[in-house]
Amino acid sequence: MSSLNSILIVSYTRNTLTMLIEQLNEIGLPEFFEIDGRTVDDLDRLSMKDYSLVLVSSEIVYSMVKPYLPAKTPYLICKRTVNYANIRELLDVPKGTKVYLVSDLKQSTEESIRILKDAGIDLDFYPYYTQETPREDITIAITPGEPQLVPKHIKRVINIGSRLIDISTLVEIFNHFGISPFSPTTHLSARFMQSLVDITQELSDEIFRSRLLQKSLDSIVQNMDEAVLVYNNQDEIQVCNKNAADILNLPTQFEKESIHLIQESFLTAMRNLQVGQENFVEIDGTTFYMRKKRITIGEQVHSTLIVFRKAEDYRKIEHDYRSKAKQRNLYARYRFDDIRTVSLPVIEMIKIAGRLAKSNSTILILGETGTGKEVLAQAIHHASPRNHNPFIGVNFAAISESLMESELFGYEPGAFTGARKNGHIGMFEQAHMGSIFLDEIGDASPVIQNRLLRVLQERQIMRVGGDKLIPLDVRVIAATNKDLKKLIEEGTFREDLYYRLNVLPLKMLPLRERKQDISLLINIFSKEFEEKLGREPLVFSKEALKLCESYHWPGNVRELRNIVEYVAHICNETVYKEDLPILDNELSYFSHEPENDHLYEIEEEFREKGFFEEALLILEYLNSEEIESAGRSAMINHLLQKGYFLSDQQLRYRQKLLSNHDLITIEKGRKGSQITDKGKKFIYLYEKSMGL
Ligand SMILES: Nc1ncnc2c1ncn2[C@@H]1O[C@H](COP(=O)(O)OP(=O)(O)OP(=O)(O)O)[C@@H](O)[C@H]1O
Structure with missing residues (x-):
């Protein structure tokens, strides 16, 4: 499978899987992501590499999923919580009664007990998850969706249904894709509120006031960055989080206060906003971004939800997002000084790179994996007149082909199903006035090669689904560890693109061809890890050094750094040859x-x-x-x-x-x-x- 933002959810049992998918459907995730589900038993027949995110139902399931999880596929382990809507029956059980908590695995059993205890369910819980002989004196069993595992003699089984995904995980899913779950376009907050109201309606007053529901409600509403206010048809305030209380000057703790406590100008603005609408409204000199929703139960309108926030906060969020992006990949960290070397050919190459940096020409960096191609690309950008503008890195081996086109060139609103409503700026546009680093260019698909060629020729791009040409001023630095000439012969790389890229080629030598650098880099990395680990100095024995110098270093500087990290963890003061068995090529x-x-x-x-x-x-x-x-x-x-x-x-x-x-x-x-x-x-x- 390969589609934009696809999520795979993996659980141990089919029951849980169905329930979790239902939950994701209910809160509207399929609007944003394609969702696929598997149990662990089905994983052998599945390739996970094309999913944008793998959602694993618990820690223990993660240990089963891990062997199948490709290194570059992101995953999240779900935090789960009991389904509060199903625990009504538990409140009938007298306090202190001995009960079994039955689940499939030790960890989920213990976790359910902890959550129930935490929520104020005061029973004497005994975990039951193996086929052990059950205690006859316990006659009640509580199970989160696994009634088939309950021992035979049990008289009363209370099935509280499978555990739900916790809100913090749902928020993390959105964060992973850079979408705010509470932003005006996702409306997720309204959905959460609706599901909470559904729950509160189902439960009796007694439970509603009980600590547990209050806790879940509070944690959701209070954790929202936006101000939230809910009032019912009788104009009584039902929910008011701290942000709303601060803005509206209301107390946070109250019972059934009237909305008329709210100052007139705000109330008028709230009332004037149409249901389903979202807009900027000005109230007493401050601009707010406000949304209004109806919360329904069955067919009946029950309450009104107002979510709002100062408009200037949105600007700040956007600013923060931009500066975060800067820290992530829009920013070149390395300078030429960071390329540590005593090898004459490398020093010579860096000098040439320094001169090329000043020009606008395309640069192609050749070199085996781990030789420092990205470090060099960043240093070139840093030394160029473009250094105040973005440096955008794209790795063709890391992004799936289906995503690559829209990631590189962006798309217009509604360009394809799953596209964000406001469209999306591609990496080329983000790199405007700066540099774009096309890493592992040899892995680019024919379609992408075609489009890259056009960009290099015409210096303008067209977004996916768009019809306008957007002019661009971007410096292209490409890199590859592949033999592009061979790829051309094999017919997998375009010759014309190769000549466009190969204007100014630079070669990073493999470590085995600059042996002088090995002891220098060992010293540098040793110091780095000594500091990081707060350990005594590492000294490589003569034999160990000799072994390093005779090794062929297929992973180059990266591999050397990893080896030094490894010995920094396992060795005392001196590193002996025997500490480096991984490098000993004499072994057969x-x-x-x-x-x-x-x-x-x-x-x-x-x-x-x-x-x-x-x-x-x-x-x-x-x-x-x-x-x-x-x-x-x-x-x-x-x-x-x-x-x-x-x-x-x-x-x-x-x-x-x-x-x-x-x-x-x-x-x-x-x-x-x-x-x-x-x-x-x-x-x-x-x-x-x-x-x-
Ligand atoms: N001369 C150097 N001095 C110090 N550190 C270096 C040097 N060259 C590379 N490194 C370090 O080695 C690691 C690998 O470098 P980099 O990612 O630039 O390699 P690469 O050639 O782009 O690899 P790949 O082809 O796998 O993407 C990084 O941690 C980098 O900091």
Whole structure:
């Protein structure tokens, strides 16, 4: 699947999944995002990389999702809360009664108990989430949507329904996409209010006044940045948050006050605003942005919701947003001085870059991954006359193709389903008067290459869905770690684009071709981590340094920095050669015996899929002397003890892959799986390579 702002929601059971999707539907998320849902058992057949966000129903489910989650796919772990609308029945249970809280997993069971206790439900809770023999003296069970797990002898089951996603997570979802949930265009606040009113209507007065509902209501309304006021048909104020009380000079604590407490001019402005309308209104010299909504119950209008805010706040929000963006990627952090080197060719290249910086020409930076291409691009911008204007970085390998066009060129309002109502400024426009850094340009799709070529030729862009050409003054700096000439030969990169980009090429040398820099950078990074970790100085022994100098550094400076970070964590004062097993290429694991290479490829494949550790644990388990063969449930238990939670389906999938590579055999019946000689060799070579 690939679409604009698509969210995948993953949970453990189908019940929970249905409920969570319903909740997201109810508050209107499908208006903004495409929503797809899966249980953990379905993940083997799914690629997550095209989703803009993966929403995971809980911490424990995250541990199951993690192996499938591509490194660049953003995720959020939901905070969940009980469904307050369903807890009426709990209030009938006498205080202090012993009850079971039954749920599927330890964590969700304990969390539900905590939330209920927190909400003032005063019962003697006992968690129940395994198949353990239940206590006969407990006869009431409360469950958040899992009645099938309740022990048989229980006389009364109170199903409070699956736990809902907490408001803080909903707000985080919107924040992730840079949309304010409380902004005039989303109207989410009105929806929250409506759902709260629905709940309050359902509950009796007694519950309404109880601590728990008040708490949830308060936390939502008080946490809103806007001023919120709700009054009913009898003109009685029902809700007034602190922001509203401050602006309107009202007390925050009151019962059924009349709206006539509000000063006349404000009241008139509120009344004059039409329902469903949002507008700037001026009241006694201050401009407010005000919205008005009806809150209905069934067909009946019940209350009126007014949400407002000083107009100047909106300006401030916009300003803050812009300055945040500046910190994020609109700003070049690095200067030439930050490129630390003692290598003559690199020093020479930096000199040339310094001169090129002053021109407006397109620059292409070539170099392997991690050599510092982005650092160089930022330094060029910094040294250019454009340095007071934005530096916008785009990574073609990080954004999905479907998003790329609109991210780069922007779109007009209503350009496609899911487009924001006000349209969207693209990165090229944001970079106007500044520089745009097109990183990993070799990964740009043919469509994007086409459009880039036109921008470079004509220096103007057209937004998606638009018909106007917008002139632009942008300096383009592109970078790639790919051999573009080879891509041209293969037909995946446009030759004409290559010549447009390759006007002034600069090459960042790989670390292995500037060995003098290795000890310099080790010193620099050691100092950095000494400071960060507050640790004693790190000293690399002669052998360790020699090993570093003879290593081929495929990940270049980034890899070197990672290694120094690693030893800064594990070593005392001196770093010995033995502390760097990852670099020891004498070990046969990385040697070029054909079969070992093949084993290395298998490792890579498992790593890419994200479950190398699990596969290794399965092999090690089958390799242990006590085990001749093993069934799946024993294996699941073993993995659980090691901190990996796998469903039956997930285990089957991993076993299938291991057996496809002849590392194990799977036999039907009680015998289960067995490790093969090739599997034993795999473990042996891997452990050797790790110095184990
Ligand atoms: N000469 C240098 N001195 C200090 N730090 C450096 C130097 N070169 C690179 N780095 C650091 O190495 C890391 C990788 O640099 P950068 O992201 O610029 O590489 P890149 O070539 O753009 O990588 P990729 O092709 O993977 O995007 C960064 O943390 C950067 O700060």
